[in-house]
Structures are given as structure tokens and as C-alpha cells.
Amino acid sequence: MLNENKIEYSKEHEIFLKNVKKRKALIIFTQILILVLFFAQWEITARLKIIDPFLVSQPTRMIKFLIKLYQNGELFRHIFVTCYETIIGFVLGTLIGTIFAVILWWWDFLSKVLEPYLVVLNALPKIALGPIIIFWVGNGRPAIIIIALMISLIVTIISVHAGFKEVDEDKIKLLKTFGATKFQILRYVVLPSSVPTIISALKINVGLSWVGVIVGEFLVAKEGLGFLIVFGGQVAQLDMVMLSIIILSIAAYIMYILVASLENKFLGWKN
Structure with missing residues (x-):
């Protein structure tokens, strides 16, 4: 058989x-x-x-410095610090941004009122707010996470809210005809239809979160890959700088792949 x-x-x-x-x-x-x-x-x-290997380093010199960091017990500590701050900023930016987008979709009047402010905040270079944030929350990890959060938050709100508004109006009218509540419309039509937009926002937030964390570490950190880049530049150790950049690239790529792997699962919910 x-x-x-x-x-x-x-x-x-x-x-x-x-x-x-x-x-x-x-x-x-x-x-x-x-x-x-x-x-x-x-x-x-x-x-x-x-x-000139002094100016651009070279792979063998970076490998030697990598071994030195590992033997000193500093390699994984710096990687962990930066990855931890990035993940926290990424998760908070995505969650808070999506919640705000839902609120704006739910209350159209508030959306119209806040639209010009969101445009201005999106155009404003968030790095300029770094010194203010440091003054408010102190010179430490919270300031770095907040900077990363601010860089990704407004982009998430605008992109996800735009995806909500592009949902087929006929589907929404059909559910209203059958007496569906606004929450049911959000759950069964708006959110599933906006899955591609949300996934795109997640992918964008990966890069923005890394940018925010590195900028924050440039300003206030005493550990992390951003700190190694700044410190290496100050003491003219380009091996340290180039190695940190390569590690950042690898970590960012891995995080992007993990986020992209969620796409098939969420697209199944959409279908």
C-alpha cells in the first residue's frame, strides 16, 4: 500500500x-x-x-585584537550590553508605536490633531535631543535606551497607522453591516490586513534601534560596542574600531534574520 x-x-x-x-x-x-x-x-x-593598515586595519590584526578581548573577558560583555540595549529599545519602540497607531486609528479626531506634530517629530533629528535626555534621566543605560526608543517610535507610529488607513473600506463596511464592534473590526480585519506593514516596520526598527543605541553609547556609555568605537578612535586603535563595526554588522544581520523569520508566521494569521 x-x-x-x-x-x-x-x-x-x-x-x-x-x-x-x-x-x-x-x-x-x-x-x-x-x-x-x-x-x-x-x-x-x-x-x-x-x-595603510594603520588607517584601515587588516583582518589578521582584528583577529588578534578579538582574541585579546576574549582573553580579557571583555568581548562578550561589550556585545551583550549593546545587544541588550538594542533589543529593549526595539521591543519598546515597536510595542508603544503600534499601540499609539491603534489609538490614532480608533480616534480619528486625535489622529487629525496630532498629524502635524508627528510630521515635525519625524523630521526632527533625534540625536539633537540626546543632551536633553541625558540631563533628564542621567548618564547611563536608561538614556541610551530612550534615545533608541525615540528614533524608532515615531517611524513606527506613522508607518503602522498608514497601514491601518489603507485597509479595504468595503471589508470594514461589511462587518459593520453585520453589527461588528470596532474592536472586532480591529481584530479581524485591520490588524490581519496590516501584517505586511507591521513586518516592514519591524525590519526598519532593527536598523533604527541599532543606530539609536550606538549614538547613545557614543554620548554616555562606558561599555558596549559603541564605546569601543569611540574609545578606539580616541586612542588611534583602528583595529578596535573596525572589529567593533564588523561585530555590529553581524549582530544587526542576525537580528534582522530573526525578525524576518516571523513574517511567515504572521502572514499565516493574515490569510
Whole structure:
């Protein structure tokens, strides 16, 4: 007897699936190859003095400094501090921003009143508020998290609220015809239809949260990757600076992948 759970494909379909897998593997291989070639030419040109390793460092020198940080017990401490601040700022910015967007959708009058203020706050460089925030909450981790929160908050409110307003009005009218409450409309139509917008806001917030945290660490931190970048620049240790930037890039990419992995789950809710 044939296994009922076994799915049989036609030869054409199997060939198509194989081609898709080969294409994905080729893309990943090419991406890795580009990365390897980039670091290889960086190392070679630095060794041949085509570029000045003092100004741009080189991979082997960064690896030596990485080992030194690890042996001193400072590597994971600095990474943890920056990642912790970024995750807190990211989560708070997303949650608070989405809640505010729901309030603005729920109360259209308030949305109209606050619209010009949101536009001004979105255009305002949040970094300019850094000294004020430090004066208000002190020279420490809370100031860094608040700066990260402010940078992502307004963008989240505006983008998610715009997604709410783009929901098909016919669907909303249909639910109203059947006597649905505003909460039911929000739950069964507005939020599921706005999943792509919310996911896009999450992806944008990943980058904005890292920017906010690094800016905050530039201003007040005594630990973290942002602190290493500033300190390395002050003492002319470009190995420290370049290594911190590379670690930041890796951490930001991992966080982006984790957020993107949520997309399929939420799209299932939408469908």
C-alpha cells in the first residue's frame, strides 16, 4: 500500500524544485565567495602596503585584537550590553508605536490633531535631543535606551497607522453591516490586513534601534560596542574600531534574520 502521507510530484515539478534549490545554493555560495574575496584582498593589500593598515586595519590584526578581548573577558560583555540595549529599545519602540497607531486609528479626531506634530517629530533629528535626555534621566543605560526608543517610535507610529488607513473600506463596511464592534473590526480585519506593514516596520526598527543605541553609547556609555568605537578612535586603535563595526554588522544581520523569520508566521494569521 502506498503511504497516504507521501506526496508524489511529476518529473517536471521535481526538476523545477531541483533548479530552485540549485539557484538558492548558488546565491548563498556567491554571497560567501564575495565575503571571502573581500577580506582576502583587504589582507593582501594591507600586507603589500597598497593600503595603510594603520588607517584601515587588516583582518589578521582584528583577529588578534578579538582574541585579546576574549582573553580579557571583555568581548562578550561589550556585545551583550549593546545587544541588550538594542533589543529593549526595539521591543519598546515597536510595542508603544503600534499601540499609539491603534489609538490614532480608533480616534480619528486625535489622529487629525496630532498629524502635524508627528510630521515635525519625524523630521526632527533625534540625536539633537540626546543632551536633553541625558540631563533628564542621567548618564547611563536608561538614556541610551530612550534615545533608541525615540528614533524608532515615531517611524513606527506613522508607518503602522498608514497601514491601518489603507485597509479595504468595503471589508470594514461589511462587518459593520453585520453589527461588528470596532474592536472586532480591529481584530479581524485591520490588524490581519496590516501584517505586511507591521513586518516592514519591524525590519526598519532593527536598523533604527541599532543606530539609536550606538549614538547613545557614543554620548554616555562606558561599555558596549559603541564605546569601543569611540574609545578606539580616541586612542588611534583602528583595529578596535573596525572589529567593533564588523561585530555590529553581524549582530544587526542576525537580528534582522530573526525578525524576518516571523513574517511567515504572521502572514499565516493574515490569510
